[in-house]
Amino acid sequence: MAVSGRYTIAVIGAGPAGLSAATHAAALGVPHVLLESGPAHATTIQRYQKGKHVMAEPAVLPLRSPLPFEAATREVVLERWHEGLGKHRVNVRYGAEVSAIRGNRPEFEITLADGEVVRAEHVVLAIGVQGNPRRLGVAGDDLPCIQYQLDDPDEYRGESIVVVGAGDAAIENALALTRRNQVHLVNRAAEFSRAKEGNLTQVVKAIEAGTLNCFYKSSCERIEATPGGSRPYRLTLTTESGKAQVDADRIIARLGAIAPRRFVEEAGIRFPNAEPGALPTLSERYESSVPGLYVIGALAGYPLIKQAMNQGYEVVETILGHAVAPADEPLLEQSFSALPFGLPVTDTLALIRRRVPLFAEVNPLVLRELVLGSALHASPVGTVLFSKNDYTNSFYSIIAGSVGMELGDGGRHRITLGEGQFFGEMSLLSGRRRSGTAIAGPGCVVLESPRREILKLMSSVSAVKRGIDELFIIRAIQSSFAPEASFEELRPVAAGAKLNRYRPNDALFVEGDAADCLHLLRSGSVAVLRRLGGRDVVTSYVAAGNYVGEMGLIGRTGRSATVRANVATETVSIDAAAFATLLARNAALRDQIQATMRDRLASNARMQGQTRAGDVISFLMQQGLGEATDVLLIDEALCIGCDNCEKACAETHDGTSRLDREAGPTFARLHVPTSCRHCEDPHCMTDCPPDAIRRTAGGEVYIGDNCIGCGNCERNCPYGVIQMAQPQQAKPGLLSWLLLGRGPGPGAAEQQAPLSGATKKAVKCDMCKDLGGGPACVRACPTGAAIRISPDRFVDLARSSDE
């Protein structure tokens, strides 16, 4: 079927994107081939847990593909696709791992792992971002006893199973299998250094107790079938003390995945920069820097199935030279309809690009994606876009008209921003409350982009990052030190300022150092420590939005204290000379800074008498609370262990408590239960495909209904506060329990049956934002032991617990 031994289109990767592309080509009768490394289609979806409910987000986006797709279980979705492949006679080859792509349109050479070469005129690369599992790479690693994932540990019993690897996946698999099988774990190192804390303690315990047999400092040498032996296979290991042999039914290799970036770059596809999150540079039609080589799906930065499938369709149309408007065109049309421009979609996009200099270097595809993910507002004069102290973190670009910003105490300083300017970067970058109020001026049209979209843009277009960083520095200096100064005046000062990044525990400066600069904290938080009686004592905690290091500069002394990052922290440092310029141009500034200094000195003096209070702060910081905005703390001197807090949470949240009172560390009677602390820069948001994790103006980080249950946030939260849970049926009310004996009663421990049709989704504390009246856990505590507080009260708390 190949034209002169060559396919018109070769699709690599049979995930949703590649399946849709190949099926569309087949339906149109275009000579094609679909190359998939796995033994079946859609490896990523095959790897979801059994029975997972696959969601069809975003709901508003229409599906455009010859293959069907609607929300259903994993099994049904896979089966439908399988049928579609047969119906359209798609030329799919499984077990065909592509190892290299060379050439240009119309002469591509695709080399497979076994050396075979496939030729094609166009290539569609749809290999996703999961990467291929790292293989054992030893003799016999093609035997059927080897698997690279574990769906359901309870499927096996009475087997002898070898798990190879020492990461979390290997440990979790091995532990789950020990319940019913004899399990061996092969670890190349002498310990488990890569594992999460919880997994580490459990695996060591299991090994000590003898339920799990671990070969340390060992590696696999070969695998053979042993027909007639006690077990069907035999694995030979090289260990420190020589060879060892294990007879096994099954070998599970969990050696991680090979990220696709290298492979993609080797095909000649360019990336904008070296950031790990960067996406390949693509045209509006998904064409990469190599002509004729297209990239679609997750690899192109589209994390959801429906998007991937639509692109599969569009890319084939494009290759065939058909003009095709993307499936999301109607969405953009609708979003543009409220604007005063009256232009078609493409022209409106071009206008946005022209008007906002920040977007000048953004390619059309990326800009389109940004606009699609953002909201456009044509706001009447006087509309409040956000208010001072809101916790929102979206980013605004002014497309037309102007916006007034009220800054400073009581909005004393008013500035006007015009067409092409942007704002909102402060909260975006620091995760702190809004520092001013933004009000629409005449003719105002703004593009409001969610935080995730802008972060994605910053990581893929260096010019955007540079532009935002520069403006951030000027505005930070302006708001802290020179509210009435103009940008032009501040530009020279800002030019000498530097952006610095610190990891947790890094020192910004050390007591006794020469004082050469002042740091404005852009994100994160720091602890101030003084050396007393031979040890460092914490004397205060400073949050993002404030500055440190002023004392040395004003007093011209050395550093009087050490300052360390509590969490990952970014600062803008201003050197002594630039700071002197600022002081010189504003007489009031010196007084203002001296007042801050006096407060700090007084507070430090008080804290120094209370070493224990310092220890309490250190303890809180060690728990990562330096990045919290609101945290649940229990005073153990009051807690009677009644668990009313947990009951209240479960009863008001579909039957699952989002806090675990007993778990978590304790110091000086202060207990930090496992519960969301609504981080300034929430780690959980990092990798959420439908962007379901949001922050309200009040600061609550919550998970929306469009959660697809992928579990990424559960893994990304370093504090273990997210669970995957199914909502339960409501319990009978108080009266029917009391008078009619209907159980379980309010607060009773029995669980209700899951709500029919409900699926497992991520759940976490939402601060009872929909309940009104504040968090139910705190209001239900009969003794006052449970409180929620924000970190600015940590010092009060620490001081009072030292009395």
Place this chain on the structure above:
Amino acid sequence: MSSVHESVLGQMGRRYLWLAVGVVVAMFGLYGWQAPTGLPGGGTWLGYTLGTLAALLILWLLALGARKRSYASKLGTVRGWVSAHVYLGLAVVPVATLHAGFRFGWNVHTLAYALTCAVVVLGIVGVVLYARYPERMSANRQGRTRQQLVEEIADLDARAVRVAQALPAEFDDAMRSARDRLILGGSAFDLLAGRDGSSVVLPRAGGSSGPLSNPYQATLLAWLGDRLARSEDGELSARVQELLTLTSAKRGALERLKRDLRFQAWLDAWLYLHVPLSFGLLAALLAHVASVFIYW
């Protein structure tokens, strides 16, 4: 206790104290002004006022149970309710006493009064327990959770059994039996008294003993000590010494756990009397009111 955290008796609760004091003082005032003239007890308008007030208070005190279970309620915090409950609960006794006009007998009226007093006394016990035990409980646990203590004990047991495996069978049997016959919880009485009902079967000449009580591993420790004293084999002695160390550590953890459970049991126990007696009081109160209106 930190001032950022606040107990039910703290600042915020104080206003209910003044409210309660106000109510009691006002009622004594009324009584002092009225009682000498009229008949003491229920029949007068003063008696009705006092009786109605006491009954309403009791009904409101009972309503705490409902508030505590209305988890989405915006009606104050449970802590605020408990503050008010404690102070106004204490006010019930003087009000009821005045209502009774200091006359008591063997009848349903006095039963209601006695139950009121019993409930109040239990309430006071509860407040004292709440004020004292949590802090001691926290100090006792030393930052660990109850679950961790249970795991620590299981872990020490497992290690002891592994050590004993390499020793003569009697050690193996003894350590396994101590592990299997360990009782972490126990009856309500055991929990409140901190009694350890664990036992152990020990090898004896010509067989093994029946189960011997082994409170806090004392019997096992004595037996191990005895074996150690008699051992003349250096290797064996070292191992038995190890068993002794593990078992002592287990005793320590066990004591901690049992103490924790004892505190918890007391914190829970008073409420198991306070609430049923409150319902008893409600029944007596209804009977009292009914009888008064019927035999008027």
